[in-house]
Amino acid sequence: MAVRAVVIEADGGSRGNPGPAGYGAVVRDPETGEVLAERSAGIGTATNNVAEYRGLIAGLEAAAELGAAEVEARMDSKLVVEQMCGRWQIKHPGLRPLAAQAAGLVGRFAAVRFTWIPRERNRHADALANAAMDAAAAGAAAPTGTARTGTATLGGAPTAGTAPTGTATVGTAPSGQQAAVAKATGTDPATTPASWEPRPTEEGTRLILVRHGETERTVQKRYSGRGDVPLTERGRAQAEATAARVAELAPSVAAVVSSPLCRCTATAEAVAARVGNPPVRTDDDLIECDFGVWEGHTFAEVREGWAGELDAWLASTRVSPPEGESFTAVAERTGRAVDRLRSAYPGETVVVVSHVSPIKLVLRDALAAGDAFLHRLYLDTAGVSVLDLYPDGGVAVRSVNDTSHLGDL
Structure with a gap:
């Protein structure tokens, strides 16, 4: 059964930056906290930021598969949250195609909200990402994502109080930013050459x-x-x-x-x-x-x-x-x-x-x-x-x- 609203918790990391990398994503019922889907995979050699974007993308894909109309995406990556909300520019060429892919997925929902959370509140996704990194570091095959569909009928968008307390940066990805990001082009971020572009x-x-x-x-x-x-x-x-x-x-x-x-x-x-x-x-x-x-x-x-x-x-x-x-x-x-x-x-x-x-x-x-x-x-x-x-x-x-x-x- 399609759900009305979900919460995504997503994370990614690498052992070294870049290094063996992986991501994890969890989709939850915003009212009960029930896990509706999980996604995790090793992605070879990549940076932390690439892995974090891959975690967000996996979470959005899982939410779309569940038929969600409204999403709150929670991450402990301030970079990804700020870029998806349009407050920070996406200057690194390796992140632009990933941001474009995420923006395309955002456009499939009626509403998407991005929330920064402290790392300790993102332990489930972090554990999935670390397991994927362990597999990547060991040279094992990347695990495929798993999903668990729930039977509960979910109503309404997340209500006040469902977001975790504490320091948070919250925003909705603006349509103009989605359009700009969607035009970005680039190659596989894991193999994108380093840039000599001067940095301020x-x-x-x-x-x-x-x-x-x-x-x-x-x-x-x-x-x-x-x-x-x-x-x-x-x-x-x-x-x-x-x-x-x-x-x-x-x-x-x-x-x-x-x-x-x-x-x-x-x-x-x-x-x-x-x-x-x-x-x-x-x-x-x-x-x-x-x-x-x-x-x-x-x-x-x-x-x-x-x-x-x-x-x-x-x-x-x-x-x-x-x-x-x-x-x-x-x-x-x-x-x-x-x-x-x-x-x-x-x-x-x-x-x-x-x-x-x-x-x-x-x-x-x-x-x-x-x-x-x-x-x-x-x-x-x-x-x-x-x-x-x-x-x-x-x-x-x-x-x-x-x-x-x-x-x-």
């Missing part, structure tokens, strides 16, 4: 990535993960020098975000004091890798005591140290942190103070590099890297491991 920096979010200053463990070249070790006297001097460098790079800083460990917060506080004293906010997703039982040991000690485990760890980012955390897991959480900053601070500069592993992984993904990059890149204590993140998903890496400010420190 002010439209992007600039991240200034700072590794914390020196600690006793960095001097002794010991694995230093979750242990909360303080800066040395030299490390504090490095933090002050880095603060001066950041102030040169960014006359205006919207936020300073730090790993919760004290070697980072001390560095972050020094930076904040030089750039107008924005509050230092901590983010657990920026914490160093958990090195498990290797914590506090040197590489030589680990080689002597855990030779087989060390070889396996060095060979694959999916392998964890004993009782520790894999670099794949670290990349997932740092990716979440970067996505939040891109959404929260459009067109602004944010200083991110973290550790060697998270910063390496952010740079690896920004440069679309392979895992060998992690072993070939050296990041000094108090080194500074800069990258720009654009609303259309574009990335520009401007500097890596700048230590010009440290002198003899």
